[in-house]
Amino acid sequence: MRHLRDSGDRYAISTVVRATYEWYLRTEKLRRLPATVVADACETSGFPHRRRILEPSPAQQMWDHATGTPPRWGRLIITLRLLSTDDPTDHQLLPAVLTSAWNAKSEHLRQTALAKAMECVSTAADTTRERMCSALEQCITDAMALTGGILEVLTAYRGMGPLNTHDMIRAEIEAILDAPEDPKAWTSAKCAVVMTFEDEDLHGPYFDVIDALEPAEFLRLHVMAARSDALPYDRAWIIGAILDHFDPADAEARAVLQEAVLTMDWDSVFEDETVGAHLIAVRGWAALAQELPAAADTPQAYGHQTWRIVDELLFALVRGTDPTHPRLLALWDELLAHCASTTADVWSHLKDAADVEFEECELSTHQQLLENWSDQVRRLLHWAVGNPEDLQATFTTGPVYEHRQGFVEDLAILGNKDTVVLLQRCLDDTETGDAAVTAIRAIKRRLRWR
Numbered sequence: 001m002r003h004l005r006d007s008g009d010r011y012a013i014s015t016v017v018r019a020t021y022e023w024y025l026r027t028e029k030l031r032r033l034p035a036t037v038v039a040d041a042c043e044t045s046g047f048p049h050r051r052r053i054l055e056p057s058p059a060q061q062m063w064d065h066a067t068g069t070p071p072r073w074g075r076l077i078i079t080l081r082l083l084s085t086d087d088p089t090d091h092q093l094l095p096a097v098l099t100s101a102w103n104a105k106s107e108h109l110r111q112t113a114l115a116k117a118m119e120c121v122s123t124a125a126d127t128t129r130e131r132m133c134s135a136l137e138q139c140i141t142d143a144m145a146l147t148g149g150i151l152e153v154l155t156a157y158r159g160m161g162p163l164n165t166h167d168m169i170r171a172e173i174e175a176i177l178d179a180p181e182d183p184k185a186w187t188s189a190k191c192a193v194v195m196t197f198e199d200e201d202l203h204g205p206y207f208d209v210i211d212a213l214e215p216a217e218f219l220r221l222h223v224m225a226a227r228s229d230a231l232p233y234d235r236a237w238i239i240g241a242i243l244d245h246f247d248p249a250d251a252e253a254r255a256v257l258q259e260a261v262l263t264m265d266w267d268s269v270f271e272d273e274t275v276g277a278h279l280i281a282v283r284g285w286a287a288l289a290q291e292l293p294a295a296a297d298t299p300q301a302y303g304h305q306t307w308r309i310v311d312e313l314l315f316a317l318v319r320g321t322d323p324t325h326p327r328l329l330a331l332w333d334e335l336l337a338h339c340a341s342t343t344a345d346v347w348s349h350l351k352d353a354a355d356v357e358f359e360e361c362e363l364s365t366h367q368q369l370l371e372n373w374s375d376q377v378r379r380l381l382h383w384a385v386g387n388p389e390d391l392q393a394t395f396t397t398g399p400v401y402e403h404r405q406g407f408v409e410d411l412a413i414l415g416n417k418d419t420v421v422l423l424q425r426c427l428d429d430t431e432t433g434d435a436a437v438t439a440i441r442a443i444k445r446r447l448r449w450r
Contacts, residue, residue: 077112085122098116137154162205166209183227193234194234222242243284282318314368374414409438
């Protein structure tokens with residue numbers, strides 16, 4: 001980290017953290033620490049086949065490499081990733097490793113330890129189960145934020161039944177639906193619908209109960225969930241569920257959908273959910289109306305006008321408007337001439353939200369814009385790659401270098417000979433040089449140009 005700072009890296013802390021823990025991100029493939037590559041190899045060595053049981057086991061060897069001091073984080077994470085779910089010897093290590101990971105007071109280590117414990121539960125012997133229950137009970141008092149995860153693992157090791165029965169969940173939902181205007185009931189509705197993603201053996205059959213609701217009840221429950229300000233995750237999925245059961249005569253459902261079209265919660269830490277929910281709502285509105293709802297006279301947030309133009313473009317595509325229509329081309333001209341920087345920011349948001357949005361539609365907005373207006377998108381990306389300082393002044397989505405790499409990746413798909421000339425000027429750039437080399441090669445292959 002000191003070396004990065006001394007060399008002028010403006011994101012030294014973020015770079016080290018991401019290179020250590022976020023090895024799976026496409027933008028970090030060439031920035032991973034060597035130790036992280038080793039840890040990744042440890043975790044994936046058993047796929048797609050079972051890892052061969054060795055004597056002594058790799059996890060045991062790592063754990064027995066005592067230093068006379070509490071285990072360091074690196075040794076703990078490698079041991080956890082080497083632990084085999086099929087090796088009884090490794091199971092005997094698990095309680096001690098879990099306790100040491102907890103005592104290290106690292107949330108990342110604690111979550112990794114809980115995940116490994118859950119992987120081993122089905123093959124653990126009775127004696128290991130007893131020791132794990134004792135270790136997990138000790139952990140509860142020292143990790144309020146992870147209490148739910150601990151209880152889930154503890155329940156699995158104890159072999160307990162679910163906390164809620166079918167009848168209990170049905171009664172819970174009926175009580176929620178009886179208070180449609182109560183904000184507390186909205187939060188309860190949100191909790192109920194997100195429980196469909198949780199372990200049924202622990203929490204009970206929430207999915208089965210909610211899936212069996214009458215269409216009007218299902219819609220009402222999800223509308224109430226969408227009105228809650230609590231638990232900002234899964235909002236995109238909830239908006240999608242509302243659209244799947246939408247009743248044009250339901251004024252509250254229509255109001256929630258309109259709210260999702262007109263506003264975006266930029267205070268949420270789950271920005272991809274915020275963007276995904278908004279885009280899904282715009283698509284849904286296109287099936288109900290011939291135009292978007294009227295925007296507020298006063299801009300709501302940074303980039304408000306840019307987002308509105310992008311919404312108009314998406315709305316037109318969903319409605320079947322010809323992409324070459326003069327009105328749509330004029331909207332692109334406005335984006336490129338007057339708000340290129342904020343449009344580049346929006347483009348990054350669209351790319352980041354593509355996976356969330358893809359769950360509810362065949363093509364993401366990012367992909368649709370790229371395919372229908374390739375010339376305009378190329379001009380935007382040319383500007384973004386060539387003007388990093390202007391991006392730095394306005395970007396809201398994190399370190400600019402990550403997004404510049406994403407722009408270069410998109411240019412590998414869209415680029416022409418002018419793109420190659422632009423990217424050649426980036427070859428010595430520490431932030432985009434590697435991505436530029438890959439993109440230039442891809443463009444030349446596509447154009448069959450040497």
